[in-house]
Amino acid sequence: MTQATSKRALLDVRDLKTYFTIGKTGLFQAKSQLKAVDGVSFEVREGEVLSLVGESGCGKSTVGRTLTQLERATGGRADFDGQDILAMSPRAFRPLRRQIQMIFQDPFASLNPRRSIEQTLAEPLFIHKLARNWAEARSKIVETLEQVGMDPKVMQRYPHEFSGGQRQRIGIARVMILKPRLVIADEAVSALDVSIQAQVLNLLKKLQQDNGLSMLFISHDLGVVRHISDRVAVMYKGRIVEMGDKSQIFENPQHDYTRRLLASIPRIAQKAA
Amino acid sequence: MALLEVRDLEVGVAIGGKVLPVVQGISFDVEENQTLGIVGESGCGKSLTSLAIMGLLEGSMLRLTGGSISFNGQDLLALSPRARRAIMGDQMAMIFQEPMTSLNPVYRIGDQIIESLRQHRSMSQRQARARAIELLDLVRIPDPERRVDSYPHQLSGGQRQRVMIAMALACGPKLLIADEPTTALDVTVQKEVLDLMLDLQKRTGTAIILISHDLGVISETCDKVVVMYRGKIVESAKTATLFSNMSHPYTQGLLASIPVVDHDVEWLNAIPGRVPLIDEVLPGCAFHPRCSFAQASCATSPPSADYVSDDHLVRCHFPNDRPSGGEAGGDA
Structure with missing residues (x-):
């Protein structure tokens, strides 16, 4: 978490655009375009956490989904380790999927309820040929579960047997088991209660530091963002309105929208009696 | 006499022929013009407490198993369902979390406000419509004369929540x-x-119970705070007292868990472990498995709720007997 400025960019996004065609709003109106992401440029450097922060509908999640090819980019480029991933065919992109992994918000919806934790964690290992047999897979699963603070004995259990916080740990284990280079975390702790959120945030930060991960951390929660980021980009209506080191954004915000966002957060202070 | 007096409220959930307690011994008062905050994590019983007060537990696995609720001098639990329904939506109203699911998608928002006015006040359709427009204006919906005929899906999330507030306020x-x-x-x-809610309170003197998991929201809006853990009040006090003199390890842990925006912290002081399940039997203090100050007696005997000063209630065996600067244990 030191001197991220001197490090080289792992992901370099230039003028990214993702437009959606939306249906007619009236009988005589033409189909219109929703410019969800409209010319966004940033880089995520080796071993740093860049946060994308903004309110619902600002396009921050669409950026993450476009970079993992869950949405199609309308324009721009995104160089990962020197290769433009937006120009790749899905087949060509597949080997890179191991290196670019995503953690989602909803730990209830993102685990298959009919697969045990062992099956859930083994599948990506076999797909990406990181394990040749079950014995190899199992030893990696044990190691990863320990890494995310879970007892490896839970392997035989199913998602419904776990609380929200534990499910999110499993979600993180599924990502970490692939030893990715870039993790895109989309509101990864937003659905959790504050005491559990703190546990999972500490875990994410520790894994990031221990493994020198690069992370694109997408969140609406400025407190969480301050805790985990090295640099912050503030998005508003599909564009980045301000980007800088964490201290600059939080101590000396320049853009009106950033200031308004910071001023809106309820502070723990006593109400005048 | 306070406007609302809740005493020893108990709610149970019927599972497999047994009734497990999920809310126990809840007592508090809410005065006119006052905002009471109820704070706690999911599953601590804060929403069940409010549903019990509103009389909305019927028809589910949940039931009121004890206690009393007095509103404006009337014993609510002694009223017939019909008499109670006349109070609901009229003298007592509720705003829910998810404005999209609590508004009916196939009715215009104006009609949904008018329904409550026609039900509780003998207003003509025309009078009720005029009042609905007034209410939308009051909650700062732009262009209320036109918006009154909008459907919920045509509004943004914030606007829908304002419509919910307008509906709740319809009958004052x-x-x-x-x-x-x-x-x-x-x-x-x-x-x-x-x-907006606080501004309306200033004008009308409405008492508010604000349920939230966010200590920031609570500290900025409430006069008094009740902290709940696993169905019980673990600490309650005036807001100023609570935030200057937090005494329960759970309240302290909740505060320490919040990543703050105003300065940097390397590691958050997370509360270890998790909220116990409703069928887990904990003979002592329900928080003791997660508490870094727990002593042997915490596991065996349940603490009582005692006043540590005027109006400051704490349910802990060792409320003042801990090392200073008490924090919940760290977790990495």
């Missing part, structure tokens, strides 16, 4: 219960909605 309730009213909203909209 004495008590408004807001269950996580801003949790689904963006921070800038959250601030507008909370300011």
Whole structure:
């Protein structure tokens, strides 16, 4: 978490655009375009956490989904380790999927309820040929579960047997088991209660530091963002309105929208009696 | 006499022929013109407490198993369902967390406000419509004469929550219960909605119960705070007292868990472990498995709720007997 400025960019996004065609709003109106992401440029450097922060509908999640090819980019480029991933065919992109992994918000919806934790964690290992047999897979699963603070004995259990916080740990284990280079975390702790959120945030930060991960951390929660980021980009209506080191954004915000966002957060202070 | 007096409220859930207690021994008062905050994590019983007060537990696995609720001098539990329904939506109203699911998608928003007015006030359709427009204007919906004919899907999340507030305020309730009213909203909209509620309170003197998991929201809006853990009040006090003199390890842990925006912290002081399940039997203090100050007696005997000073109630065996600067244990 030191001197991220001197490090080289792992992901370099230039003028990214993702437009959606939306249906007619009236009988005589033409189909219109929703410019969800409209010319966004940033880089995520080796071993740093860049946060994308903004309110619902600002396009921050669409950026993450476009970079993992869950949405199609309308324009721009995104160089990962020197290769433009937006120009790749899905087949060509597949080997890179191991290196670019995503953690989602909803730990209830993102685990298959009919697969045990062992099956859930083994599948990506076999797909990406990181394990040749079950014995190899199992030893990696044990190691990863320990890494995310879970007892490896839970392997035989199913998602419904776990609380929200534990499910999110499993979600993180599924990502970490692939030893990715870039993790895109989309509101990864937003659905959790504050005491559990703190546990999972500490875990994410520790894994990031221990493994020198690069992370694109997408969140609406400025407190969480301050805790985990090295640099912050503030998005508003599909564009980045301000980007800088964490201290600059939080101590000396320049853009009106950033200031308004910071001023809106309820502070723990006593109400005048 | 306070407007609302809740005494020893108990709610149970019927599972497999047994009734397990999920809310126990809840007592508090809410005065006119006052905002009471109820704070706690999911599953601590804060929403069940509000549903019990509103009389909305019937028809589910949940039931009121004990206690009394007195509103405006009347014993609510002694009233016939019909008499109680006349109070609901009129003198007592509720705002729910998710404005999209609590508004009917196939009716115009104006008609949904008018329904309550026609039900409780013998207004003509024309009078009720005029009042609905007034209410939409009051909650700062732009262009209310046109918006009154909008459907819920044509409004933004913040606007829908304002419509919910307008519906709740339609009959000028004495008590408004807001269950996580801003949790689904963006921070800038959250601030507008909370300011609006407090502004309306100033003008009408409505008592508010604000349920939230967010200590920031609670500290900025409430006069008194009740902290719940696993169905019981673990600490309650005036807001100023609570935030200057937090005494329960759970309340302290909740505060320490919040990543703050105003300065940097390397590691958050997370509360270890998790909230116990409802069928887990804990003979002592329900928080002791997660508490870094727990002693042997905490596991065996349940603490009683005692006043440590005027109006400051704490349910802990060792409320003042801990090393200073008490924090919940760290977790990495």
